[in-house]
Amino acid sequence: MSEDDDRPERARRARWRTAADLLAEVRRTPGVTRAEIARRLRLSSGLATELCARLRELRLLTEEPAPARGRGRPTTVLRAHPEGPLVAVLELRQEDWRSAVASLDGAVRLVETVRHGPGHGPADVLAAMRSGLDRVRRGRERRVRAVSLSVPAPVRGGRLVENSTLRWRAVDFADLAAGTGAPLLVGNDAILAGVAETRTGAAVGAAVAVHLILEAGIGGALILDGRPMEGAHGTAGEFGHMPFGDRSLRCLCGARGCWDVVVDGNALARSLGDPTPSDVRTYTETVLARAASGDVRAGRAVRDAAVALASGLAGLANAHDPDVITLGGLAAPLRAAARDAFDAAYLDGLMSFHRAAPPPVLDAAHADDGSLHGAAAVGLDHITTESALATWSDLHP
Secondary structure, three states: OOHHHHHHHHHHHHHOHHHHHHHHHHHHOOOOEHHHHHHHHOOOHHHHHHHHHHHHHOOOEEEEEOOOOOOOOOOEEEEEOOOOOEEEEEEEOOOEEEEEEEOOOOOEEEEEEEEOOOOOOHHHHHHHHHHHHHHHHOOOOOOEEEEEEEEOOOEEOOEEEEEOOOOEEEEEOHHHHOOOOOOEEEEEHHHHHHHHHHHHOOOOOOOEEEEEEEEOEEEEEEEEOOEEOOOOOOOOOOHHHOOOOOOOOEOOOOOEOOHHHHOOHHHHHHHHOOOOOOOHHHHHHHHHHHHHOOOHHHHHHHHHHHHHHHHHHHHHHHHHOOOEEEEEEOHHHHHHHOHHHHHHHHHHHOOHHHOOOOOOEEEOOOHHHHHHHHHHHHHHHHHOOHHHHHHHHHHOO
């Protein structure tokens, strides 16, 4: 296509650029007023009114009267239209999977949680998830414009590379959304949780953020200006496989000395002389409860794991110089269970010039729902591009 031939399409997309920016502000600040959006986007009152009217006609937004605040012109609060486009969100976890639906204002509504348990192969689990997706789409088929999937493993080219706990390798998810007419977006759970924290969580406003999640192992993300660094092949963020651990121990991934092997539930079981747990998360929660009740051996194991976690975080802080570090999954309760030991190990591992103002370590605002909200955010980004909005307008002239 020549540049002249492409000019109408570029002009068509440009008309939707401001609309895309406006919808991004609605997601960023739920309940934002039209007047505030006009100020942020430097739009005149008339242009903002005209644009919002057009978005109402296209079933993208609705407007409600804003609460009165003294004198001044009344304005409106912007919400997602009840008949507007949606993202179907699927989240695969170690012991279960969840489905949800996300609307243009960033609201995420959980539909169901289905346990699959250990030992189930990918074919059975994906078949169940496909049925779950059908239930999410029922009655909303034309409105679901993307399917966003979070998986607890590195992702390359839309495929799961390897999950050592589930013992899954090279799983292709392409059939999950086949026949729906909606694109499938696949992302790593820890990276998506990091996206959620920088968009609407504890790391909002951070130019450089490190997010770490502990489940059946450690994952994470380095986020720069709200964008995750995914690596050359999409598999960055495997923090748990950096050699911060015991070199005499081989990880399930095949490498020696991984950070995972001294922090996660398997490390706790090894410290306590227990068998390898089949449900790592539940086992970790049980050990944390035992430590809290005064069990000395459990307390010692938890302390050792918390120190190992803090020492590795100091290494990440030294490497990336983040504005903030956020902790998701079981990392936050592990830190809380041995806070003094954690804090001492973190400071001790920092380079001396960081210690006067160490990067703060905060609990993730989205807690266990970070991956779900991150997958929703990525999906909503996809369906609110200029071209996606132009396509929606063609369907709703």
